[in-house]
Structure formats: structure tokens, C-alpha cells
Amino acid sequence: MAPTSQSTTAPHQTLPNGRRSLASASPAIALGPLDGRYQAQAAPLVDYLSEAALNRDRVHVEVEWFVYLCEHSVLPGLSSLTEEQVAGLRRIVTEFDAGSVGELAEVEAVTVHDVKAVEYFIGDRLEDLGLGRLKPLVHFGCTSEDINNLAYAVGIRDAVADVWLPAARGLVERVAELAESAREVPMMSRTHGQPATPTTLGKEMAVLAHRLRRQVRAVEHQEFLGKINGATGTYAAHVAAVPGADWQAVSRGFVEHLGLTWNPLTTQIESHDWQAELYSSMAHFNRVLHNLCTDVWSYISIGYFRQIPVEGATGSSTMPHKINPIRFENAEANLEISCSLLDTLGQTLVTSRWQRDLTDSSSQRNIGVAFGHSILAISNVDKGLAKLDVAEEVLAADLDQNWEVLAEAIQMVMRAEAVAGVEGMDNPYERLKDLTRGHRVDQARLREFVAGLGLSAEAEARLSELTPATYNGIAARLVDYVR
Incomplete structure (x- = not known):
């Protein structure tokens, strides 16, 4: 929260280091970035x-x-x-x-x-x-918690429905659109950072869109619980005042009237389990998005993506040629902060000493901060993705320099041929390992090797036509899963 505004006519306070205090400035100077530098992005949560x-x-x-x-x-x-x-x-x-x-x-x-x-x-x-x-x-x-638990549930529910979910869904669609547009673009996979069986850029983006969408669905199906049952959850004061009323029915009816799910059994506080569930799903979404950031950052670093320049923007204060991937780096930091807060909330809120302690009161005042850093990250990733262009020629050149990735295909064809009774297909893995491990193998050498194996004519023809760019199975069709 920003400090309270004070008149500019107030006398200046001096800090121990001799500088003037900024605490009395008007308008107020924010302590945190969500109320200051990034206020516009976080403002809807207010x-x-x-x-x-x-x-x-x-x-x-x-x-x-x-x-x-x-x-x-x-x-x-x-x-x-x-x-x-x-x-x-x-x-x-x-x-x-x-x-x-x-x-x-x-x-x-x-x-x-x-x-x-x-x-x-x-x-x-x-x-x-x-x-x-x-x-x-x-x-x-x-009791106060009867009001607080319902007020928090209403506010969190509406923040999720009106702010977080629209932002998250919009980002998933952005990733899905990138997957669709790049579904046919061949790309070198890298497992353990090494050249591996090729894929398509679209399929890899589809994996991330699919993962993100699952977590969005988990949040969409989240229950928001509430209770109104008195000081220790026993309806004692209610029954003492009006013993003839069906207070459980009244309680349930009122909670459901607010659009919440009734929790029939609590201490003084609603147990906050639903909050822990929600924050776990949101944190999981954040972590998948963090994975997207690190992948896209890495693709930018090897030239698979070009960043579209923003008119007038500075990439580096001293190196004019640079366009730094700051959107993804900013998002990484904010996702980590959001997750740390969401994890802490989930761990803290589910524990309350005996029938009530006040740890949840202070903890819950940070819910908006946790949401805010997630929203800020989503905004940055969305803007970053919008300024990317696929460098298809770079991806193609990378594939063309790594013909050894076809070793997997050749040895699998040899295995299938052996099962079919073709002679001379012994030790396919070992033979391909000898050919390719520690060596760069070009197209000519691989085709020479294939020609000397004694494969059936159909299998030899199939392998002779295969290239790193075409060895990606049904990768393009898999993008259909994010439609």
C-alpha cells in the first residue's frame, strides 16, 4: 500500500544520511511496484x-x-x-x-x-x-469471521472471474495462435540441450498452451466456500436467541444466496482449504508460464525468434544493436514472486490454532499482491509474444546441420526389418552409435550408410527421402489438441 498523501506544505523531514524524506510527497510515492511503476497493469484488481x-x-x-x-x-x-x-x-x-x-x-x-x-x-x-x-x-x-470469510470469498471469486481468468485465457489463446501459425514449421528439438528428434515449433507451443489451459480449467472449476455459523461454528448464539429457527438452513440459504458454496462444518473460521486449492492451481499456471518464458527466451537467444523492434525503444543503454527479451525476463521474476506468495498463503491459511488464531488476517491482506504479480507477468508475456517473428530460415539451417538426428529413424527401421525377417539387421543401435556419436554426419554419409544395409526396397526408399526437416512424425497434427 502506498503511504498516505500529505500536503506539500508540510515541513521536510531529514533522513539520518542528510537526504530529504520522500514519505511526505504529494501525490504519495508508492512503496511497492504494483502501486507505483506497474500500477496500470495491477489497477483492475483494486x-x-x-x-x-x-x-x-x-x-x-x-x-x-x-x-x-x-x-x-x-x-x-x-x-x-x-x-x-x-x-x-x-x-x-x-x-x-x-x-x-x-x-x-x-x-x-x-x-x-x-x-x-x-x-x-x-x-x-x-x-x-x-x-x-x-x-x-x-x-x-x-462473529467477525462470518463477515470476513464471505467478503473475501466474494472478492476473490470476482477477481478471478473478472480479472485473472480473462487475462489467463487471453494469454492461452495467444500461445495457441502461435502454435497454429507455426504448426508446419520444422524445428530441431533439444533434449538435455543437445540436438534430438525434430519437431515443429507449433507443436512445442501447443504443448505449453495445452498445459496452461488445463490449469485455467482447474481455476474455472474452483469452489468458493463460505460459512455463517457464529463464534465457534456451533450456532450457539443463534439457538440461544431464536431456538425455533432452522439455523443451518438459514446459513446455507444465505451463503448460496451470495453465490458461494456452503461449508457446513467449521471452527470460528472458514477453513480456507478452497483458497489453498485455488492458489495451488494459480501457482501451477504461473510455473508453466515460467517454463514458457525460459523456452522462448532460449529460442530468441539462438535466433529461432526475431524480436520486432518497438519504435523509439532502447534495447541496451550502450549497445544499439540489441533488443533485450525484457518482457520474458520481467515475467519470470514476477511469476516467482507471485508463486512464493501463493505458496505461502496456501500453507499458512490451512492452519489455525484450535478454534481460531489471527494469522489468516495478516496473510489474506497479501492476496491482491499475489494476484497482481501474476497479472503483471501475464501482461508482459502477452506483449512479448506479440512482438515475435519466426525466423524460419534459422530453424531450417539448424536442421540441415544435424543430419545425425536421423540415426534414430534408421535404427528403428532396421529393428522393424529384423522383425519382418530381413537379414543383416543385427545390432542396429550399436551400429548407428558407432556412425554418429561424436561425429558430424552429413546427408551423403547417411545415405551411403543406408544404401549398404541391405534393407527392403520400400524401407530404403523411405529412409532415402527422409530429411531432418521432414522427420517430425505427426507433430503438425498434434496442434489440433489446443483448438
Whole structure:
């Protein structure tokens, strides 16, 4: 979070090293990059995962709980509200703005409790709606975590649906489009960094698109759980106040009314297992994307991809010829930061001492940061991929200099011929190893070797026509799996 703005007329503070403090600058100077240098990319998350958004969602949960209790006449003496009253209550949420944030902060400064401040914030508005007598109904039967777990679930769910998933899906489509456009482009594979059985560039991009899409699907199917069952999850206060109500049915109905999945069995806190599951899937997506970054960076380094120059941009401060692959390097760093936070959240949130401790309160305030670094990385990779051009002539030249990769094909044909009863096909692997290991073998030498094997005419003709560029099996067809 950025420091609070202060007037530029405030006296300058001096640091121990004699420099002037920047903390009082106006507008405020951000401490973190997501609120500073990269604010534009992370900005969409502010409406879902900032402290202000959390408070708005707390207000939303409290208001909906109030309306739900009235509409279902859960307490004696309650009746349905008028349409005007319901609309007025919900306007507290829809009109929640910067002024509301400031007012709520002033209340919290007195209560020194964020959720209690929300209760008072709503209560102060009931009189104008003709609901003053129902002020005790605000926060009825609730512990703070009843409100917090639901507010977080709503905010995280909407951040995933409205921000993270669209960005992730867009990136997957970008990779899938690259796979489609390069499906027929032959490419030298490198296993263990060494020339290996050729493939196509499109197939290799398709592998990454397929992996990323699986993790997107896992996030799409994620449950978002919630509970509203009191101080230790027993409905004790609810039953004491209104013993005749079916509080489990009320709880389930309300949680599902919010569009969440009801958790029937908790301590004071909702157990956060769904959050750990979500963050695991997101972190897995990040790690696959990190793999894409390292692969593409490496392809750029050997010339398989050309980077399209950006008008006016500087590649290197001293070497004018360079276009550095900074989008992919930036993404790598942000993916690592995002994963470290997502992993920490997943590990921390699933443990709570006995019926409740407060470690989750501090941890969850970093959810937006974890999402933000992932979004920033996705944005960078998307922009980086958009500025790539496939250097087909470089890929072709690389293949043409590595005819020895056909050794695999030749020895497999020899094995098949041996099974078919053709004589002289003994020790195919060893013979090809002697021919190729530690040696560069050109087209002429390989064809001479094939001609002297005594293969069937059909097999010899097939191998004689094979080149490194055509030895890629059904690689191009495999791209269909990402359609």
C-alpha cells in the first residue's frame, strides 16, 4: 500500500544520511511496484482485492444478511422490507466510494476494529430508511469471521472471474495462435540441450498452451466456500436467541444466496482449504508460464525468434544493436514472486490454532499482491509474444546441420526389418552409435550408410527421402489438441 498523501506544505523531514524524506510527497510515492511503476497493469484488481474493496464487500455481506433475515422472517417480529428499503440498503453498497472509505476509516479509528466499524457504518444509515428500530439486526449472530470469510470469498471469486481468468485465457489463446501459425514449421528439438528428434515449433507451443489451459480449467472449476455459523461454528448464539429457527438452513440459504458454496462444518473460521486449492492451481499456471518464458527466451537467444523492434525503444543503454527479451525476463521474476506468495498463503491459511488464531488476517491482506504479480507477468508475456517473428530460415539451417538426428529413424527401421525377417539387421543401435556419436554426419554419409544395409526396397526408399526437416512424425497434427 502506498503511504498516505500529505500536503506539500508540510515541513521536510531529514533522513539520518542528510537526504530529504520522500514519505511526505504529494501525490504519495508508492512503496511497492504494483502501486507505483506497474500500477496500470495491477489497477483492475483494486476493485476486488484492496483494503477498500474488502470493506465494501463486508458492507455487502452485512447488508445482504440484514435483508435475508427480514425477507425470511427468521426472528420474531420481522417482516419483509419494502422495495424502497431494500433498494436503499443496497445503495449503501453500490454507492460505496472514496468518501465512504474515509468515513469508515474514521469510525475504525474509534472502534479499533474493522468489522465493528462496518456494523456502525451501516447502522448509522438505517434511520433515514425508516429502519432505525432494526439497528440490533445488523451483524446479528455474527462473529467477525462470518463477515470476513464471505467478503473475501466474494472478492476473490470476482477477481478471478473478472480479472485473472480473462487475462489467463487471453494469454492461452495467444500461445495457441502461435502454435497454429507455426504448426508446419520444422524445428530441431533439444533434449538435455543437445540436438534430438525434430519437431515443429507449433507443436512445442501447443504443448505449453495445452498445459496452461488445463490449469485455467482447474481455476474455472474452483469452489468458493463460505460459512455463517457464529463464534465457534456451533450456532450457539443463534439457538440461544431464536431456538425455533432452522439455523443451518438459514446459513446455507444465505451463503448460496451470495453465490458461494456452503461449508457446513467449521471452527470460528472458514477453513480456507478452497483458497489453498485455488492458489495451488494459480501457482501451477504461473510455473508453466515460467517454463514458457525460459523456452522462448532460449529460442530468441539462438535466433529461432526475431524480436520486432518497438519504435523509439532502447534495447541496451550502450549497445544499439540489441533488443533485450525484457518482457520474458520481467515475467519470470514476477511469476516467482507471485508463486512464493501463493505458496505461502496456501500453507499458512490451512492452519489455525484450535478454534481460531489471527494469522489468516495478516496473510489474506497479501492476496491482491499475489494476484497482481501474476497479472503483471501475464501482461508482459502477452506483449512479448506479440512482438515475435519466426525466423524460419534459422530453424531450417539448424536442421540441415544435424543430419545425425536421423540415426534414430534408421535404427528403428532396421529393428522393424529384423522383425519382418530381413537379414543383416543385427545390432542396429550399436551400429548407428558407432556412425554418429561424436561425429558430424552429413546427408551423403547417411545415405551411403543406408544404401549398404541391405534393407527392403520400400524401407530404403523411405529412409532415402527422409530429411531432418521432414522427420517430425505427426507433430503438425498434434496442434489440433489446443483448438
